[in-house]
Amino acid sequence: MSLYLRDLEVRLEQGEQTVRSRQLGEALGLTDAQVRKDLAHFGHLGHPGIGYPIPDLLARLRRLAGTDSGWTAALVGVGNIGRALLSYQRFEAEGFRIVAAFDEDHAKVGGIIGGVRIHDLADLPVVVAREGIRLGLLAVPPRAAQGCADAMVAAGIRGILNFAPRRLSPSPSTIVHEVDLSMSLVHLALSVALADAESASPCLHGILPR
Amino acid sequence: MSLYLRDLEVRLEQGEQTVRSRQLGEALGLTDAQVRKDLAHFGHLGHPGIGYPIPDLLARLRRLAGTDSGWTAALVGVGNIGRALLSYQRFEAEGFRIVAAFDEDHAKVGGIIGGVRIHDLADLPVVVAREGIRLGLLAVPPRAAQGCADAMVAAGIRGILNFAPRRLSPSPSTIVHEVDLSMSLVHLALSVALADAESASPCLHGILPR
Numbered sequence: 001m002s003l004y005l006r007d008l009e010v011r012l013e014q015g016e017q018t019v020r021s022r023q024l025g026e027a028l029g030l031t032d033a034q035v036r037k038d039l040a041h042f043g044h045l046g047h048p049g050i051g052y053p054i055p056d057l058l059a060r061l062r063r064l065a066g067t068d069s070g071w072t073a074a075l076v077g078v079g080n081i082g083r084a085l086l087s088y089q090r091f092e093a094e095g096f097r098i099v100a101a102f103d104e105d106h107a108k109v110g111g112i113i114g115g116v117r118i119h120d121l122a123d124l125p126v127v128v129a130r131e132g133i134r135l136g137l138l139a140v141p142p143r144a145a146q147g148c149a150d151a152m153v154a155a156g157i158r159g160i161l162n163f164a165p166r167r168l169s170p171s172p173s174t175i176v177h178e179v180d181l182s183m184s185l186v187h188l189a190l191s192v193a194l195a196d197a198e199s200a201s202p203c204l205h206g207i208l209p210r
Numbered sequence: 211m212s213l214y215l216r217d218l219e220v221r222l223e224q225g226e227q228t229v230r231s232r233q234l235g236e237a238l239g240l241t242d243a244q245v246r247k248d249l250a251h252f253g254h255l256g257h258p259g260i261g262y263p264i265p266d267l268l269a270r271l272r273r274l275a276g277t278d279s280g281w282t283a284a285l286v287g288v289g290n291i292g293r294a295l296l297s298y299q300r301f302e303a304e305g306f307r308i309v310a311a312f313d314e315d316h317a318k319v320g321g322i323i324g325g326v327r328i329h330d331l332a333d334l335p336v337v338v339a340r341e342g343i344r345l346g347l348l349a350v351p352p353r354a355a356q357g358c359a360d361a362m363v364a365a366g367i368r369g370i371l372n373f374a375p376r377r378l379s380p381s382p383s384t385i386v387h388e389v390d391l392s393m394s395l396v397h398l399a400l401s402v403a404l405a406d407a408e409s410a411s412p413c414l415h416g417i418l419p420r
Contacts, residue, residue, distance in 0.1 A: 084294035
């Protein structure tokens with residue numbers, strides 16, 4: 001669903017107004033029939049010969065995801081990555097607002113970055129409850145990650161985007177997604193190395209994973 | 211392959227010394243047989259009843275990826291995200307070194323962040339050639355992304371990690387991977403919304419995508 005959302009947003013930015021199931025399928029690596037089935041599940045039937053109206057489809061997907069009414073998020077850890085996240089302009093465009101930041105460093109508490117106040121980590125439960133925060137961005141050093149994640153789960157945060165390079169123990173009530181910047185770079189380097197290896201000896205094609 | 215690398219690194223950090231194909235398969239969602247086949251392609255045969263020695267397997271994967279000898283990378287765009295990337299400590303641990311940063315803002319040129327010198331964007335081709343840089347991190351505003359990517363490709367950079375929220379035109383000589391922070395947050399919010407919808411009406415299970 002997030003892939004559909006992304007593809008449709010790019011098309012709209014590029015000025016397209018309608019899209020056919022075949023075009024979506026090609027972009028996302030799905031069959032025609034699968035796309036039509038998915039979009040019917042999202043409550044939308046296309047018009048034969050015309051396709052799907054993109055603005056309408058986007059509005060439905062956003063309503064289903066709840067991003068049309070806005071999600072509030074908390075940032076835990078105001079280091080280099082955390083500061084960049086507080087100043088990142090694209091979250092708001094997608095319907096997200098970071099409404100509070102937290103750090104255990106008392107020298108940072110009380111400061112404001114990107115319009116967001118930095119609170120004492122101990123105040124997490126109170127602020128999360130008051131603001132109705134459901135999402136958290138975790139950007140602390142690896143050794144602090146599990147403890148902070150536990151505090152976020154206990155405070156009622158339902159989804160955590162984890163920037164700390166440390167796998168978190170699963171919790172039944174909270175979904176964790178990882179953003180692992182160094183693994184993204186490893187993955188890219190592997191792709192380049194494999195492309196080089198393939199062009200050097202084409203017989204490797206199909207043996208090495210893409 | 212990057213998934214194997216990541217899983218093995220986590221196991222080693224947790225003190226494990228050997229791993230069985232079944233354990234790797236469970237962690238990565240692959241069959242036993244597929245894991246044994248993959249690892250044989252990487253040039254490694256496990257020992258029946260014992261499994262694969264993790265340090266040895268990691269060394270082979272890193273050698274194949276070239277990350278054991280180190281990759282040099284360039285950062286283009288020294289804004290909030292760029293500064294965070296320059297100070298990100300984990301790249302070096304994975305075998306990557308950002309050796310040069312570039313910005314078109316002359317007020318930033320000549321500065322040093324995280325030990326890395328900031329160059330004029332116009333010097334990209336010279337510095338990339340001199341340092342043998344093959345990877346680039348692109349962290350500029352959306353409107354500047356395509357122009358900077360074209361300059362990176364022309365300078366001979368083979369892989370680009372794109373943090374700019376703008377899809378780049380493909381180039382035959384350069385691999386582009388996207389790191390889209392706002393889409394990561396959209397994806398997380400969708401997962402939470404779908405989990406909520408499923409627990410509210412279990413019959414949605416299987417209809418809405420996971």
